[in-house]
Amino acid sequence: xxxxxxxxxxxxxxxxxxxxxxxxxxxxxxxxxxxxxxxxxxxxxxxxxxxxxxxxxxxxxxxxxxxxxxxxxxxxxxxxxxxxxxxxxxxxxxxxxxxxxxxxxxxxxxxxxxxxxxxxxxxxxxxxxxxxxxxxxxxxxxxxxxxxxxxxxxxxxxxxxxxxxxxxxxxxxxxxxxxxxxxxxxxxxxxxxxxxxxxxxxxxxxxxxxxxxxxxxxxxxxxxxxxxxxxxxxxxxxxxxxxxxxxxxxxxxxxxxxxxxxxxxxxxxxxxxxxxxxxxxxxxxxxxxxxxxxxxxxxxxxxxxxxxxxxxxxxxxxxxxxxxxxxxxxxxxxxxxxxxxxxxxxxxxxxxxxxxxxxxxxxxxxxx
Amino acid sequence: xxxxxxxxxxxxxxxxxxxxxxxxxxxxxxxxxxxxxxxxxxxxxxxxxxxxxxxxxxxxxxxxxxxxxxxxxxxxxxxxxxxxxxxxxxxxxxxxxxxxxxxxxxxxxxxxxxxxxxxxxxxxxxxxxxxxxxxxxxxxxxxxxxxxxxxxxxxxxxxx
Numbered sequence: 001x002x003x004x005x006x007x008x009x010x011x012x013x014x015x016x017x018x019x020x021x022x023x024x025x026x027x028x029x030x031x032x033x034x035x036x037x038x039x040x041x042x043x044x045x046x047x048x049x050x051x052x053x054x055x056x057x058x059x060x061x062x063x064x065x066x067x068x069x070x071x072x073x074x075x076x077x078x079x080x081x082x083x084x085x086x087x088x089x090x091x092x093x094x095x096x097x098x099x100x101x102x103x104x105x106x107x108x109x110x111x112x113x114x115x116x117x118x119x120x121x122x123x124x125x126x127x128x129x130x131x132x133x134x135x136x137x138x139x140x141x142x143x144x145x146x147x148x149x150x151x152x153x154x155x156x157x158x159x160x161x162x163x164x165x166x167x168x169x170x171x172x173x174x175x176x177x178x179x180x181x182x183x184x185x186x187x188x189x190x191x192x193x194x195x196x197x198x199x200x201x202x203x204x205x206x207x208x209x210x211x212x213x214x215x216x217x218x219x220x221x222x223x224x225x226x227x228x229x230x231x232x233x234x235x236x237x238x239x240x241x242x243x244x245x246x247x248x249x250x251x252x253x254x255x256x257x258x259x260x261x262x263x264x265x266x267x268x269x270x271x272x273x274x275x276x277x278x279x280x281x282x283x284x285x286x287x288x289x290x291x292x293x294x295x296x297x298x299x300x301x302x303x304x305x306x307x308x309x310x311x312x313x314x315x316x317x318x319x320x321x322x323x324x325x326x327x328x329x330x331x332x333x334x335x336x337x338x339x340x341x342x343x344x345x346x347x348x349x350x351x352x353x354x355x356x357x358x359x360x361x362x363x364x365x366x367x368x
Numbered sequence: 369x370x371x372x373x374x375x376x377x378x379x380x381x382x383x384x385x386x387x388x389x390x391x392x393x394x395x396x397x398x399x400x401x402x403x404x405x406x407x408x409x410x411x412x413x414x415x416x417x418x419x420x421x422x423x424x425x426x427x428x429x430x431x432x433x434x435x436x437x438x439x440x441x442x443x444x445x446x447x448x449x450x451x452x453x454x455x456x457x458x459x460x461x462x463x464x465x466x467x468x469x470x471x472x473x474x475x476x477x478x479x480x481x482x483x484x485x486x487x488x489x490x491x492x493x494x495x496x497x498x499x500x501x502x503x504x505x506x507x508x509x510x511x512x513x514x515x516x517x518x519x520x521x522x523x524x525x526x527x528x
Contacts (some may be wrong), residue, residue: 053497056402181412185414185416185420189423189428189429189431192412192487193430
């Protein structure tokens with residue numbers, strides 16, 4: 001290749017890159033939808049293939065499998081929202097009563113007692129605390145309303161992802177064959193190996209993550225039930241467990257996100273309860289409303305997950321160094337927020353496969 | 369334009385030449401027509417120009433090829449020896465389905481040829497998706513390789 005051709009190719013690459021960089025923001029949501037659809041396709045592909053062999057119709061297999069998953073999903077979120085609604089109703093009634101103010105006053109005094117004086121002074125007086133709580137409660141309801149407003153766009157996004165997933169699942173093997181047709185003959189075998197390794201990388205990572213998330217959900221449910229035996233008065237245990245499991249899909253940050261609903265529910269259920277208010281973890285560490293117990297329980301679940309479940313189920317599926325994982329997560333989080341963190345590791349795994357195959361091709365180009 | 373029903377719900381019965389050629393290959397002979405259809409969906413149809421290499425000696429080996437039409441020459445470029453000239457219905461490179469050793473010979477299309485490639489990654493995918501069919505192919509592949517080894521042994525004994 002002469003230098004002029006190299007310069008021409010480089011210029012072309014820069015122009016294409018520049019165009020892509022400018023167009024990307026407009027296509028952002030479509031790309032996110034396609035990525036989600038592709039991930040769901042990877043998750044359900046094996047089950048669809050299996051069912052298709054039995055009933056001999058791919059379309060019906062896709063509809064049966066996705067239909068049952070969507071039904072379970074709608075049932076889960078529907079009953080979660082209904083239960084949460086009634087929980088909020090009970091909590092709002094509680095707020096109207098006097099004991100709410102007494103509880104908050106007690107909480108404020110308790111926190112002040114345990115903290116050094118200069119930090120304790122930063123905790124607002126009980127009356128101030130009540131007005132702050134009422135104001136923030138108002139903003140919580142406002143946020144819920146705005147969330148309901150954005151439910152429309154979420155619904156559109158979900159429907160589009162489902163449609164893309166159905167099409168991808170039905171046409172997956174044909175799409176793949178069409179893609180392979182574009183590979184020149186001399187790169188066919190290496191190209192197929194690359195595609196296979198990418199597929200394997202993504203599917204093993206996803207399957208491992210889903211199994212790990214299910215284990216975290218089950219462990220969290222067991223942990224919350226144990227806390228209930230100790231008098232934590234937790235409700236929506238199954239939902240909190242499932243949310244903790246789902247949040248666990250986002251590495252490093254997810255586990256902390258998972259414990260937030262549990263702490264909120266504990267606070268809602270135990271406000272006005274003096275026993276819960278004065279509860280101590282192991283009889284020594286102050287744990288008003290069982291908050292420290294919940295944090296401690298989630299830390300134990302995380303330790304079990306990090307040291308036993310994830311290494312076995314996810315293992316070295318992506319084969320990235322822990323330092324690289326952290327860097328990749330930071331990059332993903334900076335670029336796309338939580339979504340970026342969710343996709344960062346499999347994307348890095350795919351990139352790793354592509355780079356290693358490119359190096360292989362450049363080393364063995366005389367043999368191809 | 370095909371209707372939605374035809375596209376997605378109707379069983380696609382095929383009598384394409386790929387399946388017809390594949391059904392005569394020893395590795396796929398014991399498969400039922402629906403199993404053969406499944407396997408055919410994993411294969412890749414490729415066209416080669418005259419004198420275009422299919423693979424070179426020592427190239428990384430990923431799988432086997434079945435000739436649908438055309439002519440392919442298997443040779444050693446170092447010694448210049450031609451091992452075989454293969455035509456429609458013949459197959460080559462099947463050892464690569466089992467091991468990851470580089471190609472021991474070169475394959476060149478000596479006239480415009482149409483081939484189907486069935487690669488190790490396809491076999492691994494098949495074994496994941498349908499272990500029964502994957503095992504049938506593996507058993508038949510072992511039979512083909514065993515037969516070839518027996519023939520080589522006989523020829524070795526004859527040449528002594």
